[in-house]
Amino acid sequence: MTNDQVQERRNFYGRVHGKTLRASQKAYLAEDLGRLSLKGITREENPRRAPVDLAALFGGRPLWLEVGFGGGEHMVHMAARYPEVGIVGCEPFVNGIAMLLGKIRAAGVENLRLHPGDVRDLFDVAPDAAFARAFLNYPDPWPKARHHRRRFVTPDYLAGLCRVLAPGAEFRVATDIPDYVRQTLEEVPKAGFALVTQGGQPWGDWISTRYEQKALREGRVPHYLTFRRL
Numbered sequence: 001m002t003n004d005q006v007q008e009r010r011n012f013y014g015r016v017h018g019k020t021l022r023a024s025q026k027a028y029l030a031e032d033l034g035r036l037s038l039k040g041i042t043r044e045e046n047p048r049r050a051p052v053d054l055a056a057l058f059g060g061r062p063l064w065l066e067v068g069f070g071g072g073e074h075m076v077h078m079a080a081r082y083p084e085v086g087i088v089g090c091e092p093f094v095n096g097i098a099m100l101l102g103k104i105r106a107a108g109v110e111n112l113r114l115h116p117g118d119v120r121d122l123f124d125v126a127p128d129a130a131f132a133r134a135f136l137n138y139p140d141p142w143p144k145a146r147h148h149r150r151r152f153v154t155p156d157y158l159a160g161l162c163r164v165l166a167p168g169a170e171f172r173v174a175t176d177i178p179d180y181v182r183q184t185l186e187e188v189p190k191a192g193f194a195l196v197t198q199g200g201q202p203w204g205d206w207i208s209t210r211y212e213q214k215a216l217r218e219g220r221v222p223h224y225l226t227f228r229r230l
Contacts, residue, residue: 021094021095021098024102025095025098025099025101025102026098028098028101028102028105029094029097029098029101032101032104032105033097033101033116036101036104036112036113036114037113037114037115037116038052038054038057038088038113038114038115038122039052040052040125041115041117041121041122041125042117042121043121046125049124049125050125051125051126051127052125052126052127053127054088054126054127054130055127055130057086057088057113058085058086058111061084061085061086061111062084062085062086062132062133063085063086063087063088063130063131063132064078064082064085064086064087064088064131064132064133064134064135065087065088065089065090065119065122065131065133065134065135065164065165066078066087066088066089066090066134066135066137067089067090067119067134067135067136067139067152067161068090068091068119068136068137068139068140068152069089069090069091069096069100069114069137070091070093070096070137070138070209070210070211071096071099071100071103071209071210071211072089072096072099072100072101072103072104073103073207073209073210074135074137074206074207074209075087075089075100075112076100076103076104076107076109076112077207078135078205079107079109079111079112080107080109081205082111083109083111085111085132086111086112086113087111087112087113088112088113088114088115088122088131089112089113089114089115090114090115090117090118090119090121090122091114091115091116092116092117092118094116097114097116100114119157119160120156120157120160122164123160123161123163123164124160126164127164128163128164129164129165129166129167129169130164130165130166131164131165131166131169132165132166132169132170133169133170133171133172134161134165134169134170134171134172135171135172136152136153136171136172136173136174137172137173137174137209137211137212138174138175138176138209138211138212138215139151139152139153139173139175139180140152141175141177141179141180143177143179148179148183151180151183153173153180153183153184153187153188154183154187155187155190155191158187158188158191158192159191161191162191162192162193162229165229166229167229167230168228168229169228169229170196170226170227170228170229171188171193171226171227171228171229172203172224172225172226172227173188173224173225173226173227174202174206174212174222174223174224174225175222175223176212176215176220176221176222176223177220178223181198181223181225184225185198185225188225188227189227192229192230193227193228193229193230194227194228194230195225195226195227196226196227196228197224197225197226198223198224198225198226199223199224200221200222200223200224201224202222202224203224203226206224
């Protein structure tokens with residue numbers, strides 16, 4: 001089986017649609033999504049899977065990557081705090097994309113782009129060592145044991161992440177699921193990362209997301225891990 005055939009048969013298990021969008025959210029999608037979406041990422045746009053010049057998007061500024069940006073709180077916060085950086089986010093969930101676009105309008109930030117789909121699409125075409133930092137905030141926990149292979153912290157995803165991160169790049173993970181912490185500590189170092197810190201203290205530039213607030217309301221304790229790409 002060729003690599004193209006493997007990619008064509010790639011499974012994606014997360015949600016794509018949720019509650020009915022408000023009129024304003026539909027407007028964000030219609031008016032802003034095309035302008036802020038990365039070009040040449042999907043197989044339809046780039047069937048030969050040619051590398052995409054991501055650095056040109058932001059005039060050569062350092063690039064950061066957020067995997068699954070949820071409602072976009074963290075991504076927009078970091079874009080506003082670090083205007084000298086370009087931030088790319090990947091998220092297939094349409095409701096989350098609409099929420100992000102609304103936050104972008106409200107904050108007036110321009111140093112970010114998104115791919116409304118599977119992050120592995122980006123891994124296929126991003127150059128080696130393209131990103132200087134990556135974030136994985138409150139990923140889908142897939143709590144059932146038979147579904148743990150669907151988690152991001154598995155070899156398929158981590159190999160792609162390792163390739164697109166520059167040596168020395170930082171990889172941050174936030175989760176409220178103890179077993180996700182366990183799997184992260186087991187799998188991420190095997191993929192080419194060194195553990196730097198872990199514990200209950202968030203990063204100094206952290207902003208609490210809607211998923212973290214839900215975890216706290218339900219009595220779950222957040223855990224923050226920092227890795228360095230070897």
